[in-house]
Amino acid sequence: MVEVLQQILNGLTIGGVYVLIALGLTTVFGILGISHFAHGSISMFGGYVVFYLVTQQGMPLAFACLAAMGAGFVLGIAVERLAYRPVRDASPINAFIVALGLTMIAEGANLQLFGADQIVIPTNLQSVFRIGALTLTELRFYIILLTAGLILAMTLYIQRSKTGYAIRALAQNRNAAILMGVNVSRITMLVFAMSSMLGVAAAVMIGALFAIAPGVGEGLAIKGFSVLILGGLGSIPGAIVGGLILGVTEALAAGFLSSAYKDVIAFLVMIIVLLVRPQGLLGKHS
Amino acid sequence: MKRALVPLAVLALLALAIAAPQYITVRYYVQLILLAMIWTIMAHGQNIIQGMTGYVSITQAGLMGVGAYASTLLSIRLGWPVWASMAIAPFITALFSVFVGYPSLRVKGHYFAIVTLAFNMVIFIVLMNFTSLTRGEAGIFNIQRPEPLFGLVDFDDRVAYYYLVLTVAVVMTALTWLLMRSSIGRTLRAIRQNENLASACGVAVWKYKLFAFVASAFYAGAAGALYAHYIGFINPETFGVAQSLDAILAVILGGTGTLFGPVLGAFAVVFLPEYLRIAESFRLIVYGLLLVVATILMPRGALPLLGRAWHAAARRLGFPK
Numbered sequence: 315m316v317e318v319l320q321q322i323l324n325g326l327t328i329g330g331v332y333v334l335i336a337l338g339l340t341t342v343f344g345i346l347g348i349s350h351f352a353h354g355s356i357s358m359f360g361g362y363v364v365f366y367l368v369t370q371q372g373m374p375l376a377f378a379c380l381a382a383m384g385a386g387f388v389l390g391i392a393v394e395r396l397a398y399r400p401v402r403d404a405s406p407i408n409a410f411i412v413a414l415g416l417t418m419i420a421e422g423a424n425l426q427l428f429g430a431d432q433i434v435i436p437t438n439l440q441s442v443f444r445i446g447a448l449t450l451t452e453l454r455f456y457i458i459l460l461t462a463g464l465i466l467a468m469t470l471y472i473q474r475s476k477t478g479y480a481i482r483a484l485a486q487n488r489n490a491a492i493l494m495g496v497n498v499s500r501i502t503m504l505v506f507a508m509s510s511m512l513g514v515a516a517a518v519m520i521g522a523l524f525a526i527a528p529g530v531g532e533g534l535a536i537k538g539f540s541v542l543i544l545g546g547l548g549s550i551p552g553a554i555v556g557g558l559i560l561g562v563t564e565a566l567a568a569g570f571l572s573s574a575y576k577d578v579i580a581f582l583v584m585i586i587v588l589l590v591r592p593q594g595l596l597g598k599h600s
Numbered sequence: 601m602k603r604a605l606v607p608l609a610v611l612a613l614l615a616l617a618i619a620a621p622q623y624i625t626v627r628y629y630v631q632l633i634l635l636a637m638i639w640t641i642m643a644h645g646q647n648i649i650q651g652m653t654g655y656v657s658i659t660q661a662g663l664m665g666v667g668a669y670a671s672t673l674l675s676i677r678l679g680w681p682v683w684a685s686m687a688i689a690p691f692i693t694a695l696f697s698v699f700v701g702y703p704s705l706r707v708k709g710h711y712f713a714i715v716t717l718a719f720n721m722v723i724f725i726v727l728m729n730f731t732s733l734t735r736g737e738a739g740i741f742n743i744q745r746p747e748p749l750f751g752l753v754d755f756d757d758r759v760a761y762y763y764l765v766l767t768v769a770v771v772m773t774a775l776t777w778l779l780m781r782s783s784i785g786r787t788l789r790a791i792r793q794n795e796n797l798a799s800a801c802g803v804a805v806w807k808y809k810l811f812a813f814v815a816s817a818f819y820a821g822a823a824g825a826l827y828a829h830y831i832g833f834i835n836p837e838t839f840g841v842a843q844s845l846d847a848i849l850a851v852i853l854g855g856t857g858t859l860f861g862p863v864l865g866a867f868a869v870v871f872l873p874e875y876l877r878i879a880e881s882f883r884l885i886v887y888g889l890l891l892v893v894a895t896i897l898m899p900r901g902a903l904p905l906l907g908r909a910w911h912a913a914a915r916r917l918g919f920p921k
Contacts, residue, residue: 349710400896407656408895410713411852414845415891422884532841536721539714547710574729581718585703588715592707 316447321569322562327454327523329561330461334516335534336541336553337468338509344485344548345505348398348409352416353513354535356393359420360386360514361521362428365435375437379518383511390510391503398506417532425528432527435518457519464515465554468508472550481505485548540584546597555595560584610860617766621759634762634830636870637769638823643850643862644776645819650848651857652785653812654792656713659700660847662720663817665727665839667693667824669734672743672834682746686825693821694814701813705806708795720841727836739835743828765826772819777859779815788812789857853894855903864902 335353342350360382367378397416401408439452472478480501483491492498520526520534541560545552560580567579587595617637621630642660649657670692674685704715727734734740745755746764755761779785787808790798799805828834846869853868855861872890876883898905 343710349713397892397896401899404895404899406709407852407856408899410656411849411895412892414849415888415895418884418888418891420888422882422886422888425884426882536714536717536841540718543707543711543714575725578722578725581722584718585715588707588711589703592711 317569318566320448321565323448323450324454324569325562325565326558327458327561328565329558330458330465331516331519331523332537332541332561333465333554333557334461334512334519335538336545336557337465337550338512339535339538340542340545340548340550340553341472341481341485341505342509343542345481345502346398346402346409347406349413349539350398350506350509351410351413351535351539352393352420353509353538354533355417355420355424355531356389356510357386357513357517357534358526358531359389359424359517360510361435361517361526362424362433364514364518365433365521365526366428368436375435379515382518383514386510386514387507390506390508393510394503394506399502417535421528421531424531430528432525433521434525435521437522453522457523460515461519464512468512469550469554471508477501477504540581543594544584544587546594549594549596549598552594552596559595614770618763621762627758630758630762632870632874634758634765635827636867637765638826638830639846639850639866639870640769640863641772641819641823641826642847643854643866644772645816645823646847647851647857647862648776648779648788648819649812649816650851651862652780652788652792653809655705655708655809655812656848657704657813657816658713658717658841658844658848659720659723660816660820661839661841661843662723663693663697663700663820664824664827664843665723665834665836666696666817667821668828668834668839669727669740669824670821671825672740672828673733675744675829676740682744682829686746686829689825690818690821693824694818697814697817698810701810701817705809705813717841717844720844724836724840727839734836737835737837739833741833743832743834745829745832761830765830768822768826772822773859773863780859784808784811792857849891851901853891853901855901858901858903861901861903868902 335357338357339350339353342348342353363382363385364375364378367373367381368375373381393416397412398409401412437453439456441452443450443452443455472481480491480496481504483494483496484498484501488498516534517526517531520530537560541553541556542548543556544559545554545556560583563583564576564580568576571579591597617633620633624630624633642664646657646660649655667689671682671685671689674680674688675682678685680688700716700719704712704719707715728736730736745761748754753760755764787798787803790801790803791805791808795805824839827838850865850869851862852865854863854865873883873887876886
């Protein structure tokens with residue numbers, strides 16, 4: 315029983331990271347209806363930047379994270395402007411192909427700038443907390459805290475602020491929102507900027523918890539989309555629930571069944587959910 | 601006039617493909633053309649589900665892997681004749697794809713793309729980890745070429761194998777042509793244009809979609825078997841998501857839903873990366889950039905663009921329409 319709880323705790327940590335990735339993907343999908351596949355690789359760029367700033371420039375981790383999130387903000391805007399806007403009126407598959415091209419560019423740039431070795435972002439969070447029979451490393455504790463904070467902030471921003479109101483209006487009914495004077499271009503740019511910021515935060519956590527290496531970004535994007543499918547495309551509560559379910563499923567599968575097949579098991583859960591509820595757990599009927 | 605020219609152009613291309621190994625002395629180029637023809641089969645399959653039916657599947661390379669491993673294991677583990685295992689492999693792949701297609705086709709659009717992508721990852725992970733059967737990442741070596749035909753044609757010769765692949769590619773292209781002209785092809789296009797309307801007209805949509813998916817898998821299986829027995833070595837790396845994306849690119853770059861677009865696209869995805877080798881580390885970046893720019897500038901693929909250019913040139917030269 316303790317073992318189960320321990321795995322669930324581990325799963326919630328990584329699930330939180332998946333939620334951060336999925337939140338970015340789901341807001342972009344909600345507004346533009348595109349699968350921003352390059353999200354993972356672009357986020358990883360931020361993770362590499364943090365590693366560079368911390369190890370080469372000796373910058374404190376917190377400042378490095380802020381700088382990298384700033385870079386993510388700018389990069390998100392650039393990607394939307396240069397790559398997605400020109401195909402906005404073409405068929406959705408073209409945007410997907412552009413996303414694939416962007417993924418290659420981002421992966422290539424990461425390889426070119428930071429090399430093919432896997433890196434771990436160094437932290438000095440070494441101590442271990444004990445809660446009864448459960449153990450929780452200090453690093454995981456802060457990651458849970460930070461993801462919870464970011465998820466809460468993003469949810470509040472989208473549900474409460476005026477801009478968030480505009481974002482939801484655009485997702486719900488694009489034409490009506492435009493007629494009501496919502497500035498589509500500005501909102502779209504902002505959504506990309508915020509998504510990339512959250513993505514960079516997630517990448518830093520992955521880099522500190524496990525490692526960053528070529529290909530990890532693509533894997534993360536695929537996980538993000540699995541979360542969206544589990545929870546329902548375009549749904550923010552769906553992304554949160556789906557991410558946590560995926561993380562916990564993976565951890566339980568790795569702990570009790572097979573760590574080599576943990577992704578297979580996670581995907582199977584996703585496929586079973588699809589068979590029962592094709593629109594996802596919290597998605598609406600299309 | 602254009603209609604009369606198309607068969608002529610096809611015959612000319614075919615003659616060129618037949619003559620190529622006799623004139624090209626650099627073996628490397630013969631190999632590239634051979635691989636491009638295998639990829640032509642892949643792209644035709646992808647075009648059936650993606651171009652004709654409008655469902656973007658991201659698992660074509662995974663299915664190619666199923667075909668490649670099926671044929672390899674049948675011939676090595678069970679000692680079947682290579683011809684028999686190569687002939688059975690596409691059917692095994694097609695049967696397998698029923699189990700992939702049925703759950704995937706319950707959803708549409710982006711969902712479908714991502715579910716099939718997950719299936720490709722599942723295939724990849726199983727090939728990697730089921731080492732007692734597949735030998736995992738180390739792969740399987742020494743896969744035999746087919747036995748000599750009537751004791752005459754020796755397929756250990758690259759050029760002989762080239763003609764085998766050419767034959768299969770031509771047959772598959774002809775099959776695609778027949779499918780496009782048939783009532784099934786029309787139904788698939790109807791599904792792409794308006795699935796709800798087709799369904800309301802009494803079409804059992806799910807049967808046709810499953811047929812398209814299984815047919816695309818059949819093509820992938822054939823390509824996989826041809827690939828495995830040509831290269832003589834397979835490991836899971838060849839059958840990952842990245843290669844499935846290449847199949848999608850071949851269709852998009854060439855011309856979605858057209859007969860010869862995927863052929864053009866297949867040559868592009870095989871030759872482009874080779875030519876971009878000049879700057880190995882920049883290759884991904886340049887390839888990605890090309891892709892983004894090509895999609896923005898020619899959203900419907902190269903073939904319609906070539907067709908338009910041809911019309912413009914014909915008008916300039918004063919040919920009647």
